[in-house]
Amino acid sequence: MKVKSFPIFQKQHVAHQQTEWKKGRITCSSMRSCVRKVEWISVEGKVPPGRREFMPAEVPLVTVEAGSPFRRIGEEVTWLPLYFRLTLFVKNTHYGSAMIPMDLFDRFLFAFTIGSHIILVTMSITLIVLISASEFIGTRNNNSYYMALSRRLTKVFVVSFGVGTASGIVMAVELVNLFPGFMTLVSKTGVIALFYAEVFAFFLETMALVIYVYYRNAFKGKYTHWVISLFVGAGTIGSAVFITMVNAWMNSPNGFNIPLYVSSGTLSSINPWAPFITPTTLAQVAHVITTTIFTGSMFIGAYFALRYIRTKDPDEKTFFRGGLKLSGAMSIVFIILSGLTGSHEMGTLLVNQPLKYAALDLNLHPGSGMPERLFGYLVNGQFVGGLEIPNIQALLAQFETGISYLPGLLQYPQTDWPPLWVHTTFDIMVTGGLLLGLFLFIYFVMWAMKKKPYEKRFILYGQGVLGAASLIVYELGWITDEVGRQPWIVYNVMRVSSAANYTTTLLVPGLFIVAFYIFLIPVTFYFFSRVFNGTPLSVELKKGFEEGGVNY
Amino acid sequence: MGSVLLLLFWKASSKRVLDYIVPIWEVTGTFGAFWVVITDFAFPNILIPASKLYAVALMLFLILFVARNSTIVFGEYIIKKRWLDHKKLYQMYSLSTIALGIIALTIFSSIISGSGINIEAGYFSVPQWIGSAGSIPFILGALLIGVGLAPVFYGLHPFRKITLPVTAAGVALSSISFYFSSPGLVTPLIAVPIVLTILVPVLFMYQKTAALVSNKLVFSIVATAILFSMSFLVYPTAFGRTLNVDDFTTSGPMSGAFLIITAVGGIMLAVMVYFYLVAVKRSQLAREPAA
Numbered sequence: 001m002k003v004k005s006f007p008i009f010q011k012q013h014v015a016h017q018q019t020e021w022k023k024g025r026i027t028c029s030s031m032r033s034c035v036r037k038v039e040w041i042s043v044e045g046k047v048p049p050g051r052r053e054f055m056p057a058e059v060p061l062v063t064v065e066a067g068s069p070f071r072r073i074g075e076e077v078t079w080l081p082l083y084f085r086l087t088l089f090v091k092n093t094h095y096g097s098a099m100i101p102m103d104l105f106d107r108f109l110f111a112f113t114i115g116s117h118i119i120l121v122t123m124s125i126t127l128i129v130l131i132s133a134s135e136f137i138g139t140r141n142n143n144s145y146y147m148a149l150s151r152r153l154t155k156v157f158v159v160s161f162g163v164g165t166a167s168g169i170v171m172a173v174e175l176v177n178l179f180p181g182f183m184t185l186v187s188k189t190g191v192i193a194l195f196y197a198e199v200f201a202f203f204l205e206t207m208a209l210v211i212y213v214y215y216r217n218a219f220k221g222k223y224t225h226w227v228i229s230l231f232v233g234a235g236t237i238g239s240a241v242f243i244t245m246v247n248a249w250m251n252s253p254n255g256f257n258i259p260l261y262v263s264s265g266t267l268s269s270i271n272p273w274a275p276f277i278t279p280t281t282l283a284q285v286a287h288v289i290t291t292t293i294f295t296g297s298m299f300i301g302a303y304f305a306l307r308y309i310r311t312k313d314p315d316e317k318t319f320f321r322g323g324l325k326l327s328g329a330m331s332i333v334f335i336i337l338s339g340l341t342g343s344h345e346m347g348t349l350l351v352n353q354p355l356k357y358a359a360l361d362l363n364l365h366p367g368s369g370m371p372e373r374l375f376g377y378l379v380n381g382q383f384v385g386g387l388e389i390p391n392i393q394a395l396l397a398q399f400e401t402g403i404s405y406l407p408g409l410l411q412y413p414q415t416d417w418p419p420l421w422v423h424t425t426f427d428i429m430v431t432g433g434l435l436l437g438l439f440l441f442i443y444f445v446m447w448a449m450k451k452k453p454y455e456k457r458f459i460l461y462g463q464g465v466l467g468a469a470s471l472i473v474y475e476l477g478w479i480t481d482e483v484g485r486q487p488w489i490v491y492n493v494m495r496v497s498s499a500a501n502y503t504t505t506l507l508v509p510g511l512f513i514v515a516f517y518i519f520l521i522p523v524t525f526y527f528f529s530r531v532f533n534g535t536p537l538s539v540e541l542k543k544g545f546e547e548g549g550v551n552y
Numbered sequence: 553m554g555s556v557l558l559l560l561f562w563k564a565s566s567k568r569v570l571d572y573i574v575p576i577w578e579v580t581g582t583f584g585a586f587w588v589v590i591t592d593f594a595f596p597n598i599l600i601p602a603s604k605l606y607a608v609a610l611m612l613f614l615i616l617f618v619a620r621n622s623t624i625v626f627g628e629y630i631i632k633k634r635w636l637d638h639k640k641l642y643q644m645y646s647l648s649t650i651a652l653g654i655i656a657l658t659i660f661s662s663i664i665s666g667s668g669i670n671i672e673a674g675y676f677s678v679p680q681w682i683g684s685a686g687s688i689p690f691i692l693g694a695l696l697i698g699v700g701l702a703p704v705f706y707g708l709h710p711f712r713k714i715t716l717p718v719t720a721a722g723v724a725l726s727s728i729s730f731y732f733s734s735p736g737l738v739t740p741l742i743a744v745p746i747v748l749t750i751l752v753p754v755l756f757m758y759q760k761t762a763a764l765v766s767n768k769l770v771f772s773i774v775a776t777a778i779l780f781s782m783s784f785l786v787y788p789t790a791f792g793r794t795l796n797v798d799d800f801t802t803s804g805p806m807s808g809a810f811l812i813i814t815a816v817g818g819i820m821l822a823v824m825v826y827f828y829l830v831a832v833k834r835s836q837l838a839r840e841p842a843a
Contacts, residue, residue: 165578177611192596215832219834516615
């Protein structure tokens with residue numbers, strides 16, 4: 001009988017903020033199955049009773065085989081085939097049992113859904129800015145092309161809003177469902193007030209949108225209808241701002257006695273208003289809003305560019321040219337703002353999250369005169385496979401923050417390090433941003449020289465490709481931010497593993513949600529296209545400034 | 553309420569029902585988010601047990617909620633292409649909304665009665681819940697009341713004759729379910745929601761009072777009174793009177809913040825609703841031909 005050996009891991013909650021994995025091996029008799037005793041010695045958890053709310057009360061355990069799902073340390077277990085075995089961990093809690101790493105699944109599910117949700121949010125935020133701007137231009141200049149653009153984009157916005165709202169509620173419920181420990185902390189501190197304020201911003205967006213879309217004929221003033229679009233925008237961007245403030249709090253928590261909480265799990269000295277302004281709030285909100293509008297402008301501009309290339313109809317050419325001018329101008333303005341806010345964000349990171357900063361720049365040792373490392377990775381403490389530009393990192397840091405001695409990974413316990421591939425995602429994001437900036441610089445120069453870049457084929461094709469690329473760059477930015485904070489869900493306060501829900505029953509419905517989103521996002525974009533083109537342009541242009549809007 | 557009508561009586565009800573649903577489905581969805589956040593804020597200590605008990609139900613709820621929003625918004629703008637048209641999408645919306653309602657009612661039923669709930673193990677057993685005598689009558693009763701009152705809300709006079717018997721059947725089933733859930737829940741106070749619920753279809757049967765009870769403001773006030781009087785049969789207990797909900801509420805400085813934000817946000821919301829009503833009124837006036 002061929003004997004195979006597979007590594008398994010034992011996770012120990014030594015204390016609330018310290019988790020260790022101990023590597024061991026199980027021996028299997030065949031590739032199909034193996035029967036073996038789990039030989040780990042149960043370690044009584046050293047978790048103070050007050051912290052046990054973050055531990056699974058009862059461990060739901062391995063459900064990969066028939067029979068009782070419960071396992072105890074030392075119990076005989078039959079393992080399923082290889083692909084299951086490789087995802088199997090032995091978790092030692094104060095109950096001491098074996099289980100699937102549900103915290104990893106929770107992370108994956110939330111990352112997937114928020115990654116999908118962000119696409120819709122980007123569309124919504126940018127659309128309302130474009131709608132408002134095009135209606136203003138159309139009204140001021142009596143330009144029916146811009147009015148038609150505003151009207152068509154409004155239909156897309158309503159679809160985006162409808163799906164995005166539901167997706168936002170998925171986020172809200174998933175946070176409770178997947179990370180109940182985190183949401184308990186959130187709900188007992190002022191962070192929940194941010195969520196609550198966000199809901200009221202959401203109400204503003206919704207009510208204003210309903211009036212804007214369905215009761216166009218209720219207002220007679222020339223600009224009154226346009227003014228309502230500003231309220232929709234305030235609600236849309238306000239919602240995004242409050243949610244980003246929650247994320248900023250996760251990166252730099254405040255509003256309660258943190259040392260006491262970390263040591264004993266006791267919440268005291270709660271200030272419900274403190275999370276509204278943390279040390280990273282302004283920098284993060286500024287960077288998120290500007291990059292979001294930039295990404296959306298590039299993405300929607302890419303659609304306009306491709307449609308402009310394909311159409312032969314003169315009216316459509318004029319229509320899409322208007323869209324390209326608007327999205328092009330917005331892209332230029334917001335790439336500049338994104339660059340400025342990004343630089344400021346990096347400085348804020350250096351001050352408030354030095355470990356994350358060290359991981360992003362792959363600084364193993366602390367020191368001064370640091371080079372800028374482009375791509376590459378660490379092997380046995382050596383930087384390989386990338387490019388080092390001497391002193392640049394130090395100069396940038398000095399310029400932004402006045403700090404010359406930069407942090408290194410070795411200043412912190414290895415168990416606190418984020419995955420170091422965030423350095424790569426960070427570099428792709430920055431390089432992508434620079435390429436996009438270069439493209440828009442060319443665009444701007446041509447425009448300034450009256451060369452009409454929005455009519456040049458190579459620019460239009462470039463916009464088509466870079467519009468899609470901007471979305472990838474944007475997603476990588478979020479991945480860098482979130483993975484860079486790992487293993488913490490609340491920086492230096494609570495680990496993801498302490499916040500997660502270990503209920504294995506989440507697995508199947510969670511996979512359904514993943515499948516559903518894989519179906520939903522392309523279908524939503526298909527409907528974007530259908531509603532945008534639903535009414536012939538000639539009909540839209542004839543509507544001019546009459547009452548119209550959507551087909552209600 | 554409207555979903556059942558759209559599903560069963562598309563021809564007779566779609567115009568009227570969609571006239572009400574389409575402009576406000578965004579707002580009702582936003583109230584969903586509001587409810588989630590306000591629950592987090594008000595009952596922080598209940599989140600961990602709730603997330604374990606209702607993990608699956610909540611996940612299914614989410615999928616259906618996205619389906620509900622997607623289908624209604626697609627239905628609003630779609631231009632017929634092959635088999636896909638407004639009707640099919642609105643009926644998909646109706647199905648997902650009804651399924652959402654059933655999941656929500658299942659959760660409410662288990663919270664009221666404690667059927668199928670094992671708090672210590674963090675487990676909600678659907679078979680055990682179904683096996684409990686009060687569960688299915690609770691769902692059926694609530695659905696029948698919804699279907700019975702729908703024609704009143706939407707002012708659908710051709711359905712006038714069915715509203716009273718359907719609503720009465722729903723009230724009877726709901727009362728039975730309350731008794732089976734926990735006999736202690738059935739106090740003399742239960743007469744208030746019963747009388748109010750029956751009163752609505754009775755008033756709808758007569759020409760003179762039908763317009764009054766179909767008035768959206770009057771209907772909303774009566775519906776609120778019914779729900780609040782019912783909730784006080786249960787509140788502040790949960791899970792078959794085994795748990796005191798007040799033990800889980802937020803406290804300290806957070807309760808002050810909760811009140812302040814609720815007051816400020818509530819005023820903002822009231823102003824927004826006022827503007828919405830002004831817009832509706834002015835829009836109606838603009839559509840009416842000049843006298």
